[in-house]
Each structure stands twice: as structure tokens, then as C-alpha cells.
Amino acid sequence: MxxxxxxxxxxxxxxxxxxxxxxxxxxxxxxxxxxxxxxxxxxxxxxxxxxxxxxxxxxxxxxxxxxxxxxxxxxxxxxxxxxxxxxxxxxxxxxxxxxxxxxxxxxxxxxxxxxxxxxxRRTSRTPFSGETVPEPVLEGLRGAATAEGARLDFADDWRVQELLDAVWDAEQSERFAPGVREEIARWTAGREGTEFEGIPSSSLGPRRYDGRAPVRTFPGHDARRDREGAVFEWAPCLAVLGSRRDRPHDWLAAGQAMERVLLQATLDGLSTSLNSQALEWPELRWLMRDPRSATAYPQMLLRFGYGPAVPATxxxxxxxxxxxx
Structure with a gap:
């Protein structure tokens, strides 16, 4: 040594x-x-x-x-x-x-x-309360992204709807893509060997009965009758993490920025979730970019709020x- x-x-x-x-x-x-x-x-x-x-x-x-x-x-x-x-x-x-x-x-x-x-830190797929995240907290999260060379753009009401539209389009594309659904199913609850990996049933959260928060559905699980429904936020706090470039080096840096934001949010008492659904479709990924933003490449959609404690994956x-x- x-x-x-x-x-x-x-x-x-x-x-x-x-x-x-x-x-x-x-x-x-x-x-x-x-x-x-x-x-x-x-x-x-x-x-x-x-x-x-x-x-x-x-x-x-x-x-x-x-x-x-x-x-x-x-x-x-x-x-x-x-x-x-x-x-x-x-x-x-x-x-x-x-x-x-x-x-x-x-x-x-x-x-x-x-x-x-x-x-x-947890990824929460549960409804958050309607409590507004204070601007000083949001500013701190922006600073966390900036410290790692990325940018975190919080969406106003107009942008929220655009982001939700892109996620909805991704859901429809996924519905008619058997290969995509099979690949996702490999890593979600119900398959064998999920003791140490994948998303277990306890982390799927409830079905979205109403509300506007982007909540991902997983093949074979969203329609289960034993999975109760819930009303999610009508005015979700959404942000897009972006980078100036889009090379493997930049993806690795964006991942560090993402985790710095998530850890800071956790210390701030926030619940967080990640949604990459629209970003997995090249033709939809660019709809996630705010044309007013200084960053050219969206990397992840994040949701913030105040929610219940959830188990670790x-x-x-x-x-x-x-x-x-």
C-alpha cells in the first residue's frame, strides 16, 4: 500500500x-x-x-x-x-x-x-403535499447543480404542462413498444432475483388516480387491483437538470450534479423523485429543454415536494x- x-x-x-x-x-x-x-x-x-x-x-x-x-x-x-x-x-x-x-x-x-x-435519500413515488417549496430552498438546489457544472431549471406553470405533455407522449410510445416494456419489466417488481436490485413492490407507490404529477407506470403493475390509487399534486414542483454538452464525460458530470441536488434536497427535508421516461425517446428528449435556458441538453426530470417517508430500495x-x- x-x-x-x-x-x-x-x-x-x-x-x-x-x-x-x-x-x-x-x-x-x-x-x-x-x-x-x-x-x-x-x-x-x-x-x-x-x-x-x-x-x-x-x-x-x-x-x-x-x-x-x-x-x-x-x-x-x-x-x-x-x-x-x-x-x-x-x-x-x-x-x-x-x-x-x-x-x-x-x-x-x-x-x-x-x-x-x-x-x-429515497426516490419517492408517492403523492406530495400541496405545500410550496420556499424560494430560498429552490435557490440552494440551483446552487448545488451549478457547483457541479450543471444547471437546474425549475418550471413555471407553462413549462410544467409542456413537460407533462412530453411524459404523456413517452407513456404512449412505451405502450406500443413491446421490447421497451420487456426491458423495463426485467428491473421491476414481480421478476425472480430482485432481492438486491430493481424496484420492489414496496417502492412502486400507488397508482395515480388523479392529479398532474408525473408518475411512471410499470408494465404489468399499474393495472394490479391490489395497488391502490391516490391523488397526486395538481401543481407539481418540477425541474430539469441540464448540461452544456452531451458527451459521456458530461453525462458522468451531470450524474454527480444530480446526486448533489438530491442530497441537498434531502437535508432540506424534501421528498424527491426522478423521471427519465421522456428522455429515453430521442424525439421527445428535446421537448424537455426550456428554450430560455442556457443549457442545451436536458439530462433528468426531477420532482420535489413534501411527502411521507418511504422505504429504501x-x-x-x-x-x-x-x-x-
Missing amino acids: VAGSPTTAVVTSWVRDAAAAPSMHNAQPWLFRYESEGGLLTLRMDPTRTMPITDPSTRGLHLGCGAALFNLRVAAAHAGWEARVRARPEKVAPEVLALVTFEPVAERDAVAGLHRAIAL PRRPVEEILTVE
Whole structure:
């Protein structure tokens, strides 16, 4: 082990925190390898967890892995270390997303204060109350995105309807695309082997009986009679996270920005949910962009509000995602 590098036990705890990040349908598409002699941690995509139909470019996969990378940075900072990240390094295998080394620091990075939120953050598919999120809180979330090189644009009433229209169009496209539905069904409740991955029944939330909040339906589950309906918000608080460019490097950065926003929102007492449905269709993705925004490429639709506590989704054992050499 290089003098001054973190121990395997410490890095293992950081990777466990990293794996608490959200990912598309909770597929958890990340793998880590720690070279204890050199103090190098490698983040790579897990090729068995790609979604060739709904995420052929792996943009969504990069967002999830970026979120995991941000959690890793937070965990390291909380322990008094700086995670030095080389994202999408050249001259390495294409599945390698980042190389990370660690340096002890005298003063903790500001992101260390987000550590408590890692274990508390949830993706909520339940109705939120009608309580308005205060503008100072929204401004703080914008700042969180900006700090990671992204932009968070909150939608006014006019934009909310445009976003909802795009999500509705995506739902209709999905309804008539058997391949898409089969791929989504692979990662949702009801299939075998979902103990540590995917979206369990307990996290699906109720069916939307009324209201305007974008709530994703999942093949084979929305019509279940034992799944009760509920009225969702009529004036949802929606925002689009965007980036200036649209390369794999930018997707990874956008994932870090997304997680920084989500962790800050969690500390602010907000419930959050993510919706990528319209973004999975190239012809609809551009409808998600606000023409008044300085960002050209929408990456994720986020919903904020005040809602009930929800259970955590399952996570793969750290032994399954981390290799130590």
C-alpha cells in the first residue's frame, strides 16, 4: 500500500456509500476495483446491467454511475480525504468511467456536510403535499447543480404542462413498444432475483388516480387491483437538470450534479423523485429543454415536494461490486 493511502476497510465503506446512489430502474450498473498497493480505485460500468433498448447510448447508465461517484466523493470528504477523480480517462478500456486516488486533507471539503443525507435519500413515488417549496430552498438546489457544472431549471406553470405533455407522449410510445416494456419489466417488481436490485413492490407507490404529477407506470403493475390509487399534486414542483454538452464525460458530470441536488434536497427535508421516461425517446428528449435556458441538453426530470417517508430500495452486497487487489 502506498504510504498515506486509505485502507481497504475504509475504501469498502466508501464504496458502500457510493452504491446508495439512484440508477435507472435501480439496476446499479457499477463495478469498483481497488488496487491497495497503489491506492487506486477504478469505477467501471457493469455490462450485464445495460439497457440496450431504452438506454442504447448508456447516457442513463452514466448518470447513475456519476451519482455513485459523487457519493464516493462525499464519503471520502467526510472521513477527511479528497477524492481526486479522472473521469473518462483516455487510453483505457471504454467501460472504465473514472480513476480515483485519495489524499488526506487538513480541511474537509464542503460536500462532507452532505454525508448524512446518503443514508436518508429515497426516490419517492408517492403523492406530495400541496405545500410550496420556499424560494430560498429552490435557490440552494440551483446552487448545488451549478457547483457541479450543471444547471437546474425549475418550471413555471407553462413549462410544467409542456413537460407533462412530453411524459404523456413517452407513456404512449412505451405502450406500443413491446421490447421497451420487456426491458423495463426485467428491473421491476414481480421478476425472480430482485432481492438486491430493481424496484420492489414496496417502492412502486400507488397508482395515480388523479392529479398532474408525473408518475411512471410499470408494465404489468399499474393495472394490479391490489395497488391502490391516490391523488397526486395538481401543481407539481418540477425541474430539469441540464448540461452544456452531451458527451459521456458530461453525462458522468451531470450524474454527480444530480446526486448533489438530491442530497441537498434531502437535508432540506424534501421528498424527491426522478423521471427519465421522456428522455429515453430521442424525439421527445428535446421537448424537455426550456428554450430560455442556457443549457442545451436536458439530462433528468426531477420532482420535489413534501411527502411521507418511504422505504429504501435494495442494494447489491458490497462484495459483489468491489474487487480488491
